[in-house]
Amino acid sequence: MLTGSFSLTTTSQMELIAISEKIHALIQKNSVSSGICYLFNPHTTAGLTINEGADPDVGDDLIKGLLHMVPSNLDYKHFEGNSPAHIMSSLVGSSLIVHIADGKPQLGTWQKIFFCEFDGPRTRKVHWKIVE
Amino acid sequence: MLTGSFSLTTTSQMELIAISEKIHALIQKNSVSSGICYLFNPHTTAGLTINEGADPDVGDDLIKGLLHMVPSNLDYKHFEGNSPAHIMSSLVGSSLIVHIADGKPQLGTWQKIFFCEFDGPRTRKVHWKIVE
Amino acid sequence: MLTGSFSLTTTSQMELIAISEKIHALIQKNSVSSGICYLFNPHTTAGLTINEGADPDVGDDLIKGLLHMVPSNLDYKHFEGNSPAHIMSSLVGSSLIVHIADGKPQLGTWQKIFFCEFDGPRTRKVHWKIVE
Numbered sequence: 060m061l062t063g064s065f066s067l068t069t070t071s072q073m074e075l076i077a078i079s080e081k082i083h084a085l086i087q088k089n090s091v092s093s094g095i096c097y098l099f100n101p102h103t104t105a106g107l108t109i110n111e112g113a114d115p116d117v118g119d120d121l122i123k124g125l126l127h128m129v130p131s132n133l134d135y136k137h138f139e140g141n142s143p144a145h146i147m148s149s150l151v152g153s154s155l156i157v158h159i160a161d162g163k164p165q166l167g168t169w170q171k172i173f174f175c176e177f178d179g180p181r182t183r184k185v186h187w188k189i190v191e
Numbered sequence: 192m193l194t195g196s197f198s199l200t201t202t203s204q205m206e207l208i209a210i211s212e213k214i215h216a217l218i219q220k221n222s223v224s225s226g227i228c229y230l231f232n233p234h235t236t237a238g239l240t241i242n243e244g245a246d247p248d249v250g251d252d253l254i255k256g257l258l259h260m261v262p263s264n265l266d267y268k269h270f271e272g273n274s275p276a277h278i279m280s281s282l283v284g285s286s287l288i289v290h291i292a293d294g295k296p297q298l299g300t301w302q303k304i305f306f307c308e309f310d311g312p313r314t315r316k317v318h319w320k321i322v323e
Numbered sequence: 324m325l326t327g328s329f330s331l332t333t334t335s336q337m338e339l340i341a342i343s344e345k346i347h348a349l350i351q352k353n354s355v356s357s358g359i360c361y362l363f364n365p366h367t368t369a370g371l372t373i374n375e376g377a378d379p380d381v382g383d384d385l386i387k388g389l390l391h392m393v394p395s396n397l398d399y400k401h402f403e404g405n406s407p408a409h410i411m412s413s414l415v416g417s418s419l420i421v422h423i424a425d426g427k428p429q430l431g432t433w434q435k436i437f438f439c440e441f442d443g444p445r446t447r448k449v450h451w452k453i454v455e
Contacts, residue, residue, distance in 0.1 A: 060357065060358060060359070060454070060455070062357065062422075062424070093192065093194065094192060095192070095229060095320060095322075097359060097420055097422065099420065099421075099422045099429070101429070101430060101431030101432075101434060102431055102434075103373075103374050103375040103381070103431065103433050103434055108281040108284075108285075109235075109281075109285045109286075110235050110277055110280060110281050111235040111269075111277055114269055114270070114271075116267075116268035116269040116270070116274075117235070117269050117274065117277050119268055120265075120267045120268055120269050120274035120277065120278065121274075121277060121278050121281055123265055123266070123267065124261050124265065124274070124275070124278035125278075127261075127262065127265055128260050128261070128392050129388050129391075129392070130391065133384075133387055133388065133391055134387070135380075135384045135387065136380035136383055136384055137375075137378055137380040137381050137384050138378070138380070139378075142380075142381065142384035142385075142388070143388070145374055145375055145381050145384065145385060146384065146385050146388040146389075148374060149372040149373075149374050149385055149415055150282055150414055150415075151281055151282075152284060152372075152416060153372075153373045153434075154373075154419065154420040155286065156229055156231065156286040156288070156420070157231075158194075158229065158231045158318050158320055160194070165231065165233070165318055166233060167232075167233030167234055167235065168233075169235050170233060170234075170235055170285075186422050186429055188359060188422055190192070190322070190359075190454070191192070225324065225326065226324060227324070227361060227452060227454075240413045240416075240417075241367075241413075241417045241418075242367050242409055242412060242413050243367040243401075243409055246401055246402070246403075248399075248400035248401040248402070248406075249367070249401050249406065249409050251400055252397075252399045252400055252401050252406035252409065252410065253406075253409060253410050253413055255397055255398070255399065256393055256397065256406070256407070256410035257410075259393075259394065259397055260392050260393070282414055283413055283414075284416060287418065288361055288363065288418040288420070289363075290326075290361065290363045290450050290452055292326070297363070297365070297450055298365060299364075299365030299366055299367065300365075301367050302365060302366075302367055302417075322324070322454070323324070
């Protein structure tokens with residue numbers, strides 16, 4: 060099982076950062092033609108998701124939807140004041156499975172893999188493992 | 192690692208289609224007794240989930256809940272007008288892990304595996320891989 | 324592939340129960356230094372998530388957020404009256420991937436693995452598999 064981590068820097072409080080190219084590059088670097096890539100986000104106010112990457116408006120609308128669903132003020136108890144970001148993390152999820160075929164992520168035509176920042180800007184990490 | 196894809200046709204704008212029998216059949220066809228089945232939905236306005244399959248009202252209530260949480264009109268920017276379906280896709284998730292035991296999906300008594308259509312009707316695909 | 328199950332008892336209608344120590348213990352018991360642990364919840368009114376475990380208020384706020392997002396009364400059809408719990412199960416998800424490094428779950432500083440009870444109290448099960 061191949062394993063590693065990479066870092067990324069977010070620049071806004073909430074944003075989606077496409078990491079498909081990073082994943083494609085590490086699949087190529089390790090000469091993997093077929094298998095599964097497991098991504099894991101070790102942060103509790105961030106997440107990983109797959110969605111449309113052709114139109115960046117989709118990511119903005121996802122953030123808009125999450126901000127609507129998870130109110131900024133709901134008599135939360137957590138002292139740091141970032142409970143909405145923690146809730147969004149559990150809604151979107153902290154890990155992803157990406158199938159690998161023909162030496163690249165087996166994504167649909169419009170899909171990209173996104174790191175979701177919900178409480179930035181920060182420096183973040185993603186752990187990955189690949190099983191051939 | 193065994194790998195493949197299957198198609199399915201949805202007939203409504205939003206619906207849950209049980210695919211447990213399809214997964215069971217491909218496990219049997221490949222004579223797998225124990226392992227993990229990884230399902231991946233390559234579409235950005237659909238998802239995969241596991242929930243109660245005995246009473247079809249549960250699936251209808253899930254759709255009702257999602258329609259309540261994700262408003263149809265929220266000043267979305269995406270020009271195609273289907274942002275709610277994209278948001279639901281990230282909420283439910285695009286992939287699933289199904290444990291395999293005794294030659295079948297190791298599901299709970301009431302669980303079924305569902306393909307979630309959020310922007311149909313369409314012809315859809317599901318990619319699968321099985322590790323023994 | 325190592326495989327097994329464990330039980331846990333919940334004591335409230337809705338609660339998050341940390342199971343990181345249980346997962347750490349079974350990794351150690353099986354002398355696994357590196358790999359992936361796959362957790363699966365076979366119940367349709369419960370889930371699995373990873374979030375902050377240092378401050379228990381975060382779990383309480385997650386429950387508060389879910390109760391806000393998923394109304395208790397929405398003209399649901401399911402006769403058992405626990406549709407909100409089913410909806411939360413699909414939002415949070417029924418399975419988890421946990422990377423293993425250095426003989427333990429490769430979690431972030433603040434992360435813990437949680438079993439989410441949405442319709443308790445009940446006795447619940449978690450199925451696990453480990454690939455080295």
